[in-house]
Amino acid sequence: MIILAATPIGNLGDASRRLIEVLEGATVIAAEDTRTTQRLLAGLGIGNRPRLIALHDHNEKDRAPEIVELARDHDVLVLSDAGMPTVSDPGYGVVAAAAAAGVEVTAIPGPSAVVTALAVAGLPTDRFTFEGFVPRKAGDRARVFRELSAEPRTMVFFEAPSRVAATLADMATAFGADRRAAVCRELTKLHEEVARGSLAALVDWAAAGVRGEVVVVVAGASAREVAFPDAVTHVLEQVRSGIRLKDAAADVSAHTGHSSRELYQAALAVKG
Missing domain, CATH: 3.30.950.10 (Tetrapyrrole methylase, C-terminal domain)
Structure with a gap:
């Protein structure tokens, strides 16, 4: 499987026991910067020397298929330099490719800036x-x-x-x-x-x-700062994300002070 692992954003003491265990047993790591990963292993006192694959913004599209194929037979640990992979860091392309290929993806939660x-x-x-x-x-x-x-x-x-x-x-x-x-x-x-x-x-x-x-x-x-047209736009954005129009209008109404009924009707008119 693909294992997304959150790494410390600064203090090495924030490394979880589960992260350390996985790092100690990893055979393949796809890392944003392999040098950073080597320093992480050394800083945590881990002697394991897994295969390291560079995975960054410039090569993720090309490397994702290879990493997904490796994950059919091995657990592949995906690391960014700090925090959770895929969050403004490499990893999304691998997860998308894995999902499309039917390869399991899991995560080790942890630090997040x-x-x-x-x-x-x-x-x-x-x-x-x-x-x-x-x-x-x-x-x-x-x-x-x-x-x-x-x-x-x-x-x-x-x-x-x-x-x-x-x-x-x-x-x-x-x-x-x-x-x-x-x-x-x-x-x-x-x-x-x-x-x-x-x-x-x-x-x-x-x-x-x-x-x-x-x-x-x-x-x-604040509610008084949101003009009605902007509030309608927020309703439509929620609808596009899959929320029912009625629920979206009620939610935006609660945060802006505009009438839920008027937001509903205006959004409905725009959709129509």
Whole structure:
């Protein structure tokens, strides 16, 4: 089978007993960076030397069939550099290919920068979206943030430290300077830091520069900030994901304050 294994995002002490056992017995590992995997094995005191296959964004499409075929006869462990494979990391292509080929896929749960940042940010956790890495180009970044400006759920982003200040400034423009947010850096590591405040305050905080691995968590738009057309769009997005129109309208109504009946009728008109 294919085994997706979450690895520590910083502190090696977060490696689970199950992960260590699987690493000790693994014969084949598909790794985002084989050097990182070798350091992980050494850091955990594991003497096992499995076959290592490089699996990264640039070769996953080509390597996925080979890895799936190997998994018919052997357990193949899939590792990213940190956290859970497939979550803004390689692995999705292998899982999709395995599912299509009827090869079993399982996972060893564990550390996740997304969930860890969400937990410590001090923002609502009942509903959230993971938006992945922020676009590098300023124009693309601004467009994405405009599209998300009415999103009522807490939003989680990955960002490179060198672009955090610019990204926070763009967020303040699109979401409003008073929108609450948190910048979580070096999670689980020695110099872990969580900076919380308004986007305007965080722009000032980041002006001197930010170092380390960064996750940005932003509060969703409050009900009064969501225009009716945007609320209808959210209803239609839920419908496209498989939710019944009536249920989607009720859910968006609860988060925006707009009439469930009016949202239902407007969405129905757009669908028609």
